Amino acid sequence: MATRTQDLDAALRRHFGHRSFRPGQREAIEPLLEGRDVLLVMPTGAGKSLIYQLAAQLLPGVTLVVSPLLALMKDQVDAVEERGMEVGVVDSTLTESQSESQLHDVESGTTKLLYVTPERFDNAEFMEGMRGVDVSLFVVDEAHCISQWGHSFRPAYLGLAAARAALGSPTTLALTATASPWVREEIVQRLEMRRPAVMSRGADRPNLFLEAVRVERESDDLKVLERMFAGEDLAGYGDDLARDLAGAMEGSGIVYTATTRAARETAEWLQARGVEADYYHGQRRKSDRTRVQDAFLSGELRVVVATNAFGMGVDKPDVRFVVHRDVPASLEAYYQEAGRAGRDGGFARCTLIFRPGDIGRAAFLGAGGELTADEAERAARALRELRECTLTQLSEHSGVGRADVARLIAILEGQGIARERRGRVRLLRDDFDPAAIPLEEEEHRRSYERSRLEMMRGYADTGECRRAFILGYFAEELPGGHCTMCDNDTRGAAARERAAEAADAPANGTDAADGLTAGRRVRHEAWGEGTIHRMGDGAITVLFESEGYKTLDIGLVRDRGLLTPVDD
Numbered sequence: 263m264a265t266r267t268q269d270l271d272a273a274l275r276r277h278f279g280h281r282s283f284r285p286g287q288r289e290a291i292e293p294l295l296e297g298r299d300v301l302l303v304m305p306t307g308a309g310k311s312l313i314y315q316l317a318a319q320l321l322p323g324v325t326l327v328v329s330p331l332l333a334l335m336k337d338q339v340d341a342v343e344e345r346g347m348e349v350g351v352v353d354s355t356l357t358e359s360q361s362e363s364q365l366h367d368v369e370s371g372t373t374k375l376l377y378v379t380p381e382r383f384d385n386a387e388f389m390e391g392m393r394g395v396d397v398s399l400f401v402v403d404e405a406h407c408i409s410q411w412g413h414s415f416r417p418a419y420l421g422l423a424a425a426r427a428a429l430g431s432p433t434t435l436a437l438t439a440t441a442s443p444w445v446r447e448e449i450v451q452r453l454e455m456r457r458p459a460v461m462s463r464g465a466d467r468p469n470l471f472l473e474a475v476r477v478e479r480e481s482d483d484l485k486v487l488e489r490m491f492a493g494e495d496l497a498g499y500g501d502d503l504a505r506d507l508a509g510a511m512e513g514s515g516i517v518y519t520a521t522t523r524a525a526r527e528t529a530e531w532l533q534a535r536g537v538e539a540d541y542y543h544g545q546r547r548k549s550d551r552t553r554v555q556d557a558f559l560s561g562e563l564r565v566v567v568a569t570n571a572f573g574m575g576v577d578k579p580d581v582r583f584v585v586h587r588d589v590p591a592s593l594e595a596y597y598q599e600a601g602r603a604g605r606d607g608g609f610a611r612c613t614l615i616f617r618p619g620d621i622g623r624a625a626f627l628g629a630g631g632e633l634t635a636d637e638a639e640r641a642a643r644a645l646r647e648l649r650e651c652t653l654t655q656l657s658e659h660s661g662v663g664r665a666d667v668a669r670l671i672a673i674l675e676g677q678g679i680a681r682e683r684r685g686r687v688r689l690l691r692d693d694f695d696p697a698a699i700p701l702e703e704e705e706h707r708r709s710y711e712r713s714r715l716e717m718m719r720g721y722a723d724t725g726e727c728r729r730a731f732i733l734g735y736f737a738e739e740l741p742g743g744h745c746t747m748c749d750n751d752t753r754g755a756a757a758r759e760r761a762a763e764a765a766d767a768p769a770n771g772t773d774a775a776d777g778l779t780a781g782r783r784v785r786h787e788a789w790g791e792g793t794i795h796r797m798g799d800g801a802i803t804v805l806f807e808s809e810g811y812k813t814l815d816i817g818l819v820r821d822r823g824l825l826t827p828v829d830d
């Protein structure tokens with residue numbers, strides 16, 4: 263191992279000019295070089311790409327990197343080329359001869375690192391060209407796009423397991439910045455990874471100040487926003503913190519809204535108050551979107567008001583605040599969006615403005631209604647008649663809503679019955695019973711979405727440390743259970759004292775007397791096995807494999823022995 267360690271250090275110096283690895287990098291590279299699959303959860307900006315870029319230089323064959331966005335690939339490729347490494351990109355913008363010459367460089371061994379979009383694997387010529395290529399490492403970036411339950415679901419990701427098998431089942435590295443344990447499990451299953459080493463690194467972002475503001479009426483949230491921009495909402499915070507919070511509002515920022523209309527209206531409202539703002543959502547013209555994004559990245563535009571369509575691939579280090587005017591469908595979605603603030607490590611402010619009645623609206627907007635057995639049967643029969651059609655045609659033909667039709671197709675895709683690409687559906691085989699389409703997964707999805715939403719509500723409502731709440735969700739523990747960078751720990755003298763005490767005296771482990779601590783495996787008589795996600799507010803939250811998240815009263819759990827620790 264000593265030589266391996268020295269080899270890695272030397273390679274790091276030679277190829278990247280760095281003297282030492284950042285936390286987690288070496289730990290991820292070593293198993294990959296030994297041929298073991300790795301699932302790595304690491305925040306953006308923590309050095310994920312170095313892991314496979316370095317591995318690519320040390321492995322005999324080619325490293326293939328699947329990335330969801332051309333913009334992401336372009337940035338990466340530029341950075342790699344600057345270091346003098348040969349790198350290729352195959353995407354839909356290349357002409358056939360360009361694509362061929364890229365593949366030629368790969369075959370001849372000139373290119374060690376090749377970036378592709380997931381849709382490339384549908385291209386027969388590309389797969390043919392890859393036949394003779396020795397792929398050493400298969401990298402899936404933004405791996406959470408494979409989760410059908412996630413808001414960034416990308417259908418082409420479902421084909422990656424088959425693509426990897428066709429390439430000779432190379433060692434696989436799945437990367438994601440944010441994944442709840444549930445999504446982690448889904449990534450491993452859907453990519454068909456073999457006993458992967460699962461590593462979770464640094465969900466904590468200590469420079470993000472976390473706060474939530476509860477409002478009772480819809481019109482009140484604009485008042486909250488107005489007070490934030492005016493620096494009038496800082497009562498109860500100490501002087502230094504108040505100065506930092508007010509300062510953050512003078513920098514670059516993102517305001518997230520649930521609807522496209524709210525995005526436009528909020529931007530106009532801000533402009534009327536002299537704040538330089540514009541809006542961004544999926545329905546704006548592409549040229550407008552590009553203009554807004556470029557102006558924001560270059561610093562010409564201070565504030566972008568946007569739906570969740572904005573942000574993926576937007577790597578701006580000095581975003582000083584992210585305000586949510588609406589509640590995202592899950593805590594991981596929230597943390598991913600809020601986490602676009604403060605990537606340079608400087609102080610940044612993340613504020614969630616919420617009306618209790620609105621929690622669930624985002625999930626409702628995103629998920630549509632409920633697919634019943636009757637609807638599934640009708641839509642499946644319609645598909646058998648049409649054989650090839652668009653989702654909209656199938657919806658019209660069957661009288662089933664478009665969102666429900668899309669959900670049915672996802673189920674049929676999972677069974678190899680149908681296939682959808684960019685809204686066009688094709689029937690692959692018709693030896694199935696339209697009256698017996700399995701909807702367990704659909705029920706599973708609904709209970710999953712409900713429980714995710716409950717965790718989001720828990721975050722909004724908690725009176726305890728918000729940082730500890732989020733870390734608990736990602737199965738990491740905050741030492742001491744309090745911080746100095748959330749509203750609950752810093753607003754009012756008593757809260758400040760409590761946080762300071764916790765910082766001085768780390769947790770003494772009293773909670774662990776009965777074996778119940780965050781991250782621990784436990785069993786419940788009715789719900790089976792699960793993992794403790796969080797303890798606090800007099801309650802204990804457990805993620806059960808079969809039931810999703812359940813929150814139990816801590817006193818009851820202890821008095822009646824409702825949860826028994828399970829040994830791994």
Ligand SMILES: [Zn+2]
Pocket residue numbers: 726727728729730744745746747748749750751
């Ligand atoms: Zn805190």
